[in-house]
Amino acid sequence: MIDVQLSEEQSALREMLVTFAERELRPAGPHCDVEGQVPAELGAKINALGITSGDTGMTALDYVVAAEELGCGDPGIAYGALSTGHAALLLGLCGSQEQQATHLPALADGGLGSVLYYEGWGRRTAELEATARRGPAGWNLNGEKFFVPNPATAATSVMVASDVETGDLRAFVFESTPPGYDSASDDRTTPNSGLRAAHTGPVGIRHLRVPHTAALPGRGIDLARALAWIRLTVPAVAIGAARAANTYAAAYAQDRVAFGRPISSFQGVAFLVADADTAIDTARLSLWSAAIELDTITDVSVIDDLVSTMVARICAAMERVTRDAVQVLGGSGYVKDHPVERWWRSAMTLAAIDTDPLAVPGTV
Incomplete structure (x- = not known):
C-alpha cells in the first residue's frame, strides 16, 4: 500500500x-x-x-x-x-555534468527551453516514430513533433527519438533552430482553443545533425522516469484547472437564486458539484500514487503503461468536470464574463496533448 x-x-x-x-x-x-x-x-x-x-x-x-x-x-x-x-x-x-554546466545556468536565468516529445494521440514512448541514426560525425535526427514549447524561440531544445540501430529511446540537446529544424506553424498565429498563454506549435525535424556529445547519457529507466515527469505535467495542470472551475461553480450556485432559492439547493446542480469534487480527489490521489511509484518501478514498459493510462483517464475526467462547471452556470458559463469557459477550454486542450482515446473506457 x-x-x-x-x-x-x-x-x-x-x-x-x-x-x-x-x-x-x-x-x-x-x-x-x-x-x-x-x-x-x-x-x-x-x-x-x-x-x-x-x-x-x-x-x-x-x-x-x-x-x-x-x-x-x-x-x-x-x-x-x-x-x-x-x-x-x-x-x-x-544530462552529463558537461551538458548541465553548458545549458542549465542559462535556463535557470530564464532562458527559453523546449522538449520535442509529443507526436499526438497519446503515443507511448515505445510508439514514438522520431528517429536518430548514429554516423561517424554524429547523429542524424528526423521526426514530426507536436505541442512543442517555444517552437521558434527556444535557446535550448532536447529532442526525444528512437535509435534506429538499437531501438532504444535517446534524448539529444541542441541550441536555437539549426538547419533541419522547421517551425513553419505557430499557435500564436493560429491559436489553440485553450492554453493560449503557453507558446507551443508543431515542429518538423528533417536531417538535423548534432554531434555525438549532444546525446544525453541518461537512458533506459532513467530516461523513462524523466519523461514520465514531463507527461504527468498534463494531468496535474488539468486537475488544477478542474479544481478552479468547480470551486467557482460551487460559489456561483450558492449565490444564484432561481424560483426563490439558491440553485445549489436543487439536486441537479448539487450532484454535479459533489460528483466533481469526488472526481478531482480521486484523480489527485491516483496521480500522487503514480508519482511515488516512479521511484520504485524498474521496468520501462511498466512506467509507460502506468503513465499513459493515468494521463488519458485523468484528462478525460477533468474535461468532464470543467464542462459540468460551465453547465452549472447555464448560458452564462459560455461567456468570458466568467472564467469557467477558459478553464474548460484549457482542460480540453490539455487532453488533446497526450490522450489515447482507447485508454479511456466509453470514449470510443
Missing part, C-alpha cells in the same frame, strides 16, 4: 504555491489568454520559484503537487512555464 500523505516540506510548498497562484496567476489569466503570452515580469517570478530550473532535489511528487497548484491559478500560464522548464528537467535528470 502506498502512503500518499504529503510531508511537512511538501505541505509547505503546496501552501506557498496556493498563495502565489491566487495572487499572481489568477488575476493575470484573462489578459494572458487574450494576448497569447505571459508578461516578462510574471515569467521572472515563476522562474524564481525554482520549479522549472532542473533542480534534481525535487521528487516527482513535489513536481505534480506544484503543477496542480500553478494550474489552479491559471492552466495556460502554468503549462507554458512548466513546459518551458522541461528541457532543464531532462538535462538535470539525464
Whole structure:
C-alpha cells in the first residue's frame, strides 16, 4: 500500500504555491489568454520559484503537487512555464555534468527551453516514430513533433527519438533552430482553443545533425522516469484547472437564486458539484500514487503503461468536470464574463496533448 500523505516540506510548498497562484496567476489569466503570452515580469517570478530550473532535489511528487497548484491559478500560464522548464528537467535528470554546466545556468536565468516529445494521440514512448541514426560525425535526427514549447524561440531544445540501430529511446540537446529544424506553424498565429498563454506549435525535424556529445547519457529507466515527469505535467495542470472551475461553480450556485432559492439547493446542480469534487480527489490521489511509484518501478514498459493510462483517464475526467462547471452556470458559463469557459477550454486542450482515446473506457 502506498502512503500518499504529503510531508511537512511538501505541505509547505503546496501552501506557498496556493498563495502565489491566487495572487499572481489568477488575476493575470484573462489578459494572458487574450494576448497569447505571459508578461516578462510574471515569467521572472515563476522562474524564481525554482520549479522549472532542473533542480534534481525535487521528487516527482513535489513536481505534480506544484503543477496542480500553478494550474489552479491559471492552466495556460502554468503549462507554458512548466513546459518551458522541461528541457532543464531532462538535462538535470539525464544530462552529463558537461551538458548541465553548458545549458542549465542559462535556463535557470530564464532562458527559453523546449522538449520535442509529443507526436499526438497519446503515443507511448515505445510508439514514438522520431528517429536518430548514429554516423561517424554524429547523429542524424528526423521526426514530426507536436505541442512543442517555444517552437521558434527556444535557446535550448532536447529532442526525444528512437535509435534506429538499437531501438532504444535517446534524448539529444541542441541550441536555437539549426538547419533541419522547421517551425513553419505557430499557435500564436493560429491559436489553440485553450492554453493560449503557453507558446507551443508543431515542429518538423528533417536531417538535423548534432554531434555525438549532444546525446544525453541518461537512458533506459532513467530516461523513462524523466519523461514520465514531463507527461504527468498534463494531468496535474488539468486537475488544477478542474479544481478552479468547480470551486467557482460551487460559489456561483450558492449565490444564484432561481424560483426563490439558491440553485445549489436543487439536486441537479448539487450532484454535479459533489460528483466533481469526488472526481478531482480521486484523480489527485491516483496521480500522487503514480508519482511515488516512479521511484520504485524498474521496468520501462511498466512506467509507460502506468503513465499513459493515468494521463488519458485523468484528462478525460477533468474535461468532464470543467464542462459540468460551465453547465452549472447555464448560458452564462459560455461567456468570458466568467472564467469557467477558459478553464474548460484549457482542460480540453490539455487532453488533446497526450490522450489515447482507447485508454479511456466509453470514449470510443
